[in-house]
Amino acid sequence: MNSKPASKWATNTEEDDLEIASLRKKEKEEKRRLKEERARKTAAAAAASQVHDSERPSKRQRTSEDNSDPPQDEGANLLQFQTRSFGPCGHVDQFELLNNIEEGSYGLVSRGRRKDNGQIIALKRLKMDHTNDGFPVTGLREIQTLKACKHPHVVDLFEVVMGDSLKDVYLVMDFVEHDLKTLLEDMAEPFLPSETKTLMLQIVSAIDYLHQNWILHRDLKTSNLLLNNRGEIKLADFGMARYTSHPPPKLTQLVVTLWYRAPELLLGTEEYDSEIDIWSLGCIFAELLTKEPLIQGKNEVDQLSKIFALLGTPTNETWPGFRSLPNAKALHPVLAKASVPSFLTASKFPYLTTSGLRLLSSMLSMNPGGRPSAPQILRHPYFKEDPRPKAREMFPTFPSKAGQEKRRRRATPQAPNRGDAPKLDEREFAGIFAGRADEAQGAGFSLRLG
Ligand SMILES: Nc1ncnc2c1ncn2[C@@H]1O[C@H](COP(=O)(O)OP(=O)(O)OP(=O)(O)O)[C@@H](O)[C@H]1O
Ligand SMILES: [Mg+2]
Numbered sequence: 001m002n003s004k005p006a007s008k009w010a011t012n013t014e015e016d017d018l019e020i021a022s023l024r025k026k027e028k029e030e031k032r033r034l035k036e037e038r039a040r041k042t043a044a045a046a047a048a049s050q051v052h053d054s055e056r057p058s059k060r061q062r063t064s065e066d067n068s069d070p071p072q073d074e075g076a077n078l079l080q081f082q083t084r085s086f087g088p089c090g091h092v093d094q095f096e097l098l099n100n101i102e103e104g105s106y107g108l109v110s111r112g113r114r115k116d117n118g119q120i121i122a123l124k125r126l127k128m129d130h131t132n133d134g135f136p137v138t139g140l141r142e143i144q145t146l147k148a149c150k151h152p153h154v155v156d157l158f159e160v161v162m163g164d165s166l167k168d169v170y171l172v173m174d175f176v177e178h179d180l181k182t183l184l185e186d187m188a189e190p191f192l193p194s195e196t197k198t199l200m201l202q203i204v205s206a207i208d209y210l211h212q213n214w215i216l217h218r219d220l221k222t223s224n225l226l227l228n229n230r231g232e233i234k235l236a237d238f239g240m241a242r243y244t245s246h247p248p249p250k251l252t253q254l255v256v257t258l259w260y261r262a263p264e265l266l267l268g269t270e271e272y273d274s275e276i277d278i279w280s281l282g283c284i285f286a287e288l289l290t291k292e293p294l295i296q297g298k299n300e301v302d303q304l305s306k307i308f309a310l311l312g313t314p315t316n317e318t319w320p321g322f323r324s325l326p327n328a329k330a331l332h333p334v335l336a337k338a339s340v341p342s343f344l345t346a347s348k349f350p351y352l353t354t355s356g357l358r359l360l361s362s363m364l365s366m367n368p369g370g371r372p373s374a375p376q377i378l379r380h381p382y383f384k385e386d387p388r389p390k391a392r393e394m395f396p397t398f399p400s401k402a403g404q405e406k407r408r409r410r411a412t413p414q415a416p417n418r419g420d421a422p423k424l425d426e427r428e429f430a431g432i433f434a435g436r437a438d439e440a441q442g443a444g445f446s447l448r449l450g
Contacts, residue, residue, distance in 0.1 A: 090161045092170050095123060101402040102179075104223075106138050106239045111175055111402060121158065122402075124171040138239040139169065145215050145241040146171070153206035155226060155234040176226035176234050177400035180288070184222060186401070190291040193351050195396075197389035200285060201378065202233035207281060208374035210241075211274045217241050218255040220280035222287055231395025248273045256280060258303050259293050263314075264368050266304045268326030275368035278377075282363030289349050301330075308334060311366055312342040319367035355382045 095112040098120075102109050107124040114121060126139040146157040156174040163170070180199075184190070191199065203225060210217055219240035226234040240255050250270045256262070262279035264272055286294040295310060297303025308314075313335060314322050322328060344361050346352065352360065359382045365371045372380070383389060399405035 090159060092123070092161045092163045092168065094161070095121065095172070097123075099404050104237070106136070106142075106237075107171075111404075120175045122173045122175040124173065125163075126169045126171070128167045128169075135169075141240070141242055142238040143171065145238045145243070148213065149210070149215070149238075151206055151209045153202045153233050153235055154209065155236040173236070174234065175403075176228045176236070177403055178227045178229075178398060179223050179236075179402075180225040180227055180284075181221070181223035182401055183227060183398060184287065184291050186398070187291065190351075191288055192387075192390070193356075194387040194390040196285075196288045197383055197387075198231065198392065198395065199227070199233060199288060201383060201389055203235065203281065203284065204374050204377045206233065206235040207277055208378065210235075211277070211374055214243050214245065215241055216244050216274060217277050217280075219257060219260075220277055220284060221257050221260045222284055222293075225284070229397045229400070231390075231392035244273065247271070258300070259283065259296055261303065262368065263304060263307055263366055264322075264325065266300055266307075267322065267328055267331075270326075272368070274373070275371045278363050278371040278374070279368075281377075282360060282371075285360055285363060286349070289352060304331075305334065307366070309340060310343050311364060313337075313339045314366045315339060322367070353382065353385060355380070355385060358382075 094115055096115055098111045098113055100108065100110045101122065105127075107126050109122055109124045112121055112123045113119070126136065126142075128136060128139075143157070143160055146155070155176065158172045158174070161170050161172055162168055190196075207217065207220070217235070217238065217240065219237055220235075224235065224237040226236050228234065242251070244251075248271055251272065253265045253268050253270060253272075256265060256276060260280040260283045262272070262276045265276060283294045295303060295306045297306045312318075316323070342361070344357070344364065346354070346357055349357060349360070359372075359377065359380050362370065362372050363377070
């Protein structure tokens with residue numbers, strides 16, 4: 001029963017109804033036709049692209065710059081030169097030199113200004129003295145790996161420019177105010193625990209990114225870690241970096257600055273992996289906590305004996321297989337002595353919690369297999385306990401030596417004017433300062449005020 005009143009619009013005649021029905025049918029048919037046509041076109045396009053794909057060479061050369069590649073998830077390119085992504089080089093005369101920052105083993109780094117827009121940049125002039133035949137491999141690797149990296153905590157390589165001769169090659173990078181080594185040398189006290197956590201989290205995130213992309217840095221140390229005045233770390237100096245693969249290829253052991261070099265490298269291993277970077281990271285962690293490089297050997301043998309003195313001598317249980325490493329035979333006299341226990345104790349790191357000490361000890365595990373991976377470090381409870389990592393915005397700023405900023409004068413009494421000093425007998429003071437000059441130098445660093 002339909003009790004609803006008829007709609008006031010329901011005035012169509014039977015004829016009208018038939019016409020409307022036929023129109024609707026036509027509309028439906030047209031829609032179906034269009035849909036079928038679209039499906040046909042899509043199928044044809046897919047078939048065409050399959051043919052095209054099968055005709056492609058298996059290794060294509062890149063025709064344009066594309067940084068959107070996800071991290072590679074299997075064996076990496078040991079020699080991956082993206083030739084087409086380098087355009088013609090600019091000339092270094094687009095930059096005005098402001099001041100030299102540092103001459104390292106592989107380059108001279110200066111601060112400069114781009115003439116067209118005033119941007120402050122860092123220029124690293126590659127040293128060509130390491131090779132007689134062509135371009136130095138360190139320079140090639142630095143360009144290759146840095147160009148492939150885009151990460152908030154890896155220094156930005158903007159471009160590579162040339163001078164007048166083919167031997168004049170410069171990397172143009174983001175200018176960063178400090179490196180951690182120079183900064184630690186100038187600081188009266190080490191970083192606070194909350195600051196150390198912020199720095200470590202950033203450093204580890206950069207290392208995690210490299211390892212995920214099959215890159216080993218192989219020269220992690222405080223002078224290669226830059227810090228800007230916004231509390232941001234930028235990992236730099238990729239001269240030793242290279243791509244690796246799984247399983248790792250045979251590589252040279254002559255990598256990593258001595259004080260940060262892992263024991264397996266000192267023992268001559270040719271097969272190593274990301275764990276060597278984690279060892280260096282452990283040394284950096286300790287240095288941030290104490291302001292002093294942790295293990296300062298004079299040569300390879302001395303470095304190894306200092307490692308054993310600090311962490312205990314390895315045994316077959318703590319490091320299975322270490323005796324078969326190439327240089328292990330030379331260790332017999334050391335290993336024949338009674339095993340030394342580890343001195344990596346809380347008393348050495350008064351500001352470190354038990355969990356922090358556990359993390360540090362694991363990074364400095366003599367057996368590379370015992371070291372945590374970068375993602376495991378990032379998840380470590382040490383970073384979750386109090387004090388929490390300090391917010392970057394709250395990070396202290398420092399005058400930049402590289403930027404030629406002067407250190408602000410401390411609010412301490414002014415030096416007296418000449419002639420004001422009361423006449424005191426110098427001999428009375430001789431005893432007080434005896435030995436202090438030696439102590440200041442012997443500590444391995446000197447306070448350099450800008
Ligand atoms: N982008 C940058 N901004 C500011 N300063 C920088 C920059 N890059 C490097 N430096 C400074 O220059 C120093 C040397 O740079 P780098 O480590 O790249 O050269 P290197 O010759 O490979 O050094 P070494 O082999 O001695 O470690 C760094 O420790 C840092 O103080
Ligand atoms: Mg360096």
